[in-house]
Amino acid sequence: MATPSPRSSPKPSGLDCRLAVLGTDARLTPHRREVFQALAESNDHPTAYDLFAKVKERSPSISLATVYNCLEHLTTHGLIRQVQLERGQSRYCANLHEHVHFHCETCGKVIDAHPAADFDPAKFWNLPAGTKVTRMDIAIHGTCSACTDKS
Template identity: 45%
Template sequence: MSDSAKAFQTDEQFNQRLHTSGFRFTPQRQHVYNVLMETRDHPTADQVFIRSREGMPEISMATVYNCLDALVKSGLVRQVSLDRAATRYCPNMTEHCHFHCTDCGKIFDIDLDDKPSVPEAKLPRGFKPEQIEVSMRGHCPDKGCSGHSRN
């Protein structure tokens, strides 16, 4: 109600995005989004909740989860770890990456001959990676998964 013209254009686009994905615009969603944009430091849902309450004291945790979910599904926000389910374990210590099938939920090992090296040159000065992980999501070749069925 008090945010001024400068943000309006963005709000329009924001609105669009939500609508396209079948969500309504709500002040809570806008607020959660603003909170994320304000400090781009990869907060947890709980941190988002705490920050969101500053400008919107009545907001609930459930709403924060709901908003984050809507924002992710609208392509406005990303989850840093693709999956929020239980951790899985893998005894394959060779160079490989993981393919999560979004249809059947299975995880496949995909061998990589090119080991996933992000050349250090590309990293800002001072970053020293010790482990690089590549993961993919999509459809696996199993029957019913490869985009044959609607879901």
């Protein structure tokens, strides 16, 4: 459905801008809003548990299961990205601009790196004809400059 849901979220606010722009039918309930906000405020790439801890400060009653539900909802509605940098915990990212993740294997830090203006990834890989690309996950592993300096 492209029409707005009959049951809209309680209080439209600044965060709904993204909703409106994207034209999704995602409903931003208070919890979803808080999870989204917590993610948007972090420039590291938090795990579900990190976000749980952060949201809990404001809403002590929230459960980890709800955080997972919210993240799932936000991800499938394209409001956030889920990133899988290594085995184990997934990480989340509110930066929807096309970017890649640099992961420092020494300190664990994750840095967003943006592609040069003329970057057109599709033309560099010889995908079979008829293949449709919906998204790309590009993870670059190495050592960040701070860790390189230390060693």
